[in-house]
Amino acid sequence: MAEEIAVRVADGYFPVETLGPGRRLALWFQGCALACPGCMSRHTWDPAGGRGATVGELLRLWEAALERGAEGLTVSGGEPLAQPLALAALLRGAGRLRERAGGTADLLVYTGHEPGEVPGEVWRALAGADAVVTGRFRVAEPTDLVWRGSANQRLVPRTPLGTRRYGPHLARTYPPGPRVSLRADGTGTGTGTGTETGTGTGTGTRVYGVPARGELRRLERGLAARGLRLTDPSWRP
Numbered sequence: 584m585a586e587e588i589a590v591r592v593a594d595g596y597f598p599v600e601t602l603g604p605g606r607r608l609a610l611w612f613q614g615c616a617l618a619c620p621g622c623m624s625r626h627t628w629d630p631a632g633g634r635g636a637t638v639g640e641l642l643r644l645w646e647a648a649l650e651r652g653a654e655g656l657t658v659s660g661g662e663p664l665a666q667p668l669a670l671a672a673l674l675r676g677a678g679r680l681r682e683r684a685g686g687t688a689d690l691l692v693y694t695g696h697e698p699g700e701v702p703g704e705v706w707r708a709l710a711g712a713d714a715v716v717t718g719r720f721r722v723a724e725p726t727d728l729v730w731r732g733s734a735n736q737r738l739v740p741r742t743p744l745g746t747r748r749y750g751p752h753l754a755r756t757y758p759p760g761p762r763v764s765l766r767a768d769g770t771g772t773g774t775g776t777g778t779e780t781g782t783g784t785g786t787g788t789r790v791y792g793v794p795a796r797g798e799l800r801r802l803e804r805g806l807a808a809r810g811l812r813l814t815d816p817s818w819r820p
């Protein structure tokens with residue numbers, strides 16, 4: 584059964600508004616061997632980290648998010664293609680639930696890989712995605728293009744829905760202001776996966792989005808000025 588396929592995840596949250604258009608369920612897969620210098624999510628690198636889940640469990644989060652008006656699902660990481668069976672099953676199931684809910688919510692996947700860099704059967708795990716963002720994060724190549732972390736990364740619509748949803752954004756740049764949102768455990772109202780593997784402090788502060796160059800340092804300074812110190816930020820080696 585596809586729903587019983589095991590998957591390791593770092594986090595899951597709804598609503599996230601910084602990783603694709605609209606209010607989205609974001610799921611972060613655990614495990615990434617690409618080790619991009621400057622990665623903001625080093626806590627997702629260890630394939631044994633995060634927590635174990637099943638595809639069915641993630642699909643139930645998606646179903647609940649759709650009932651609450653989710654406009655899309657973003658799968659990030661970590662490296663989703665490091666768990667291709669789970670990713671393919673998740674996208675297939677999410678597509679079915681999306682159709683049942685009216686068919687307008689899109690499925691976006693972030694991968695650090697480029698086409699041709701992984702075996703075809705691994706890349707085919709993206710078959711159910713309406714759009715993908717591909718390529719390593721390169722800290723020396725900043726970009727203002729929305730939802731991309733560095734200038735080499737490409738946002739590629741793969742379906743008619745993906746073209747409708749992402750076509751208007753391919754060349755759009757961020758407006759001035761923050762590109763990430765912050766959530767402290769216990770204050771969110773969304774559907775979490777319950778993992779304690781966060782992106783910030785021991786109290787489980789999470790940073791969601793694609794930061795501009797220097798934005799995380801500014802965020803740390805701003806929090807420190809308000810008496811909040813990040814004790815173990817996931818972007819520190």
Ligand code: SF4
Binds near residue numbers: 616661662720
């Ligand atoms: S930026 Fe993405 S692809 Fe690169 S190391 Fe971090 S999680 Fe992996």
